[in-house]
Amino acid sequence: MKHLFLLILLIVPGLNTTSFAQNFDAINPIPSILQNHPEFFKRINNNPDSFRVQIVYTQINRNKENKPSFKEFSYRVNKQEYFYPASTVKMPIAFLALEKINELAIPGLTMNSIMITDSASEAQDVVYNQPNAMDGIPTIANYIKQIFLVSDNDAFNRLYEFLGPDYIQQKLKSKGYPDAIIRHRLQVNKTLEQQLRTNPVKFYDTSGNLIYEQPAQTSKGQFAATPFELGKGYMKGGKLVESPFSFLNKNRVYLQDLHHMLQSVIFPERTKKKNRFRLTEKDYAFVKKYMQIYPGESDSPAYDTSYYYDTYCKFLLQGSERKTLFPQVKMYNKVGDAYGFLLDVAYIVDEKNQVEFMLSAVISCNTDGVFNDDKYEYDSLGFPFMRDLGIAVYNHELMRKGKLPIIK
16 A cells, blocks of 8 residues: 655755744645645646545644644635535534533433434334443433444434434524534435424433423424535436436535534634533543544444444545554544545544644545446545545644644
């Protein structure tokens, strides 16, 4: 496998290297990072529009008191260039589920309370147990674990029903994300009307006493249309429809918004109070733990590591490599892949080498322009891009001067 090596600065006679170092980060480094490695990014560099690449990169510097400051750069970020956010929408939903519990402030109601999902119509699922949990008990905590460990769709759907699309929209708007739209469950075949109806939910304590009951709800929110049509065709009923695929009523969250949502949880003390998720210190520790660890490090839920390998949900720096390429690096992230779009939103830290940064990226891996044909170039295009981009930015960070030690 090809590897990226550290970039080397040539010391030219007469060059003021101090001045160069000071200006090194003053210019957006992303284009040069891509251009400096044609062996990895030539295909992307030659036609970035066709791959709908977007990148957000945040440099993190700390002062003598260990307080971080941020310098954000972006590449081809465009709110009018739609991408399907796929499973990255699970990240804010996990945060909001904990926030709602805190807001309800009902004695005995916690992330570990037993959560029973009932139904109010034939189109809704009933959930009384959670097979992957050690005790089989469905809880908000176990659903959040599954979301970050293996990006479980059913876990997301249960939290979506607990929150409801109106609550999601209102909360994200109040935190500074007015254009975020999360209005449907994932990987289930339902009409738009069915997506906007959420299940009744009940919470019990370990003695079987009812703590909280939430009836079925129907959304009254007004969601902006996502009038985007992409590609040249799509498969329907085993046949090719030769017209663009519509994302009219799909979810939409901008890459920068996802990037900032993660940043607000990793660095709440450096985020304005109005933009934070309402989480306790215990909540922060909990979500950070399960954003970072691997499936094999979890006892409950427990996973078959031959399928859910360590880097199953770590695209940047790792791609689809089953072996951990950088064991000293911790990545707190959320990935997504659907309709040919591949995404990762990550905070990356290597305390040994004093490196920390945030990196988020999306790429379209649908070069034939046909949707729902299961012929997406994730393995040949998307995963290598994510791996090499992560390594290139990591190597760029290793070069940066003047950073104070990270104190955790």
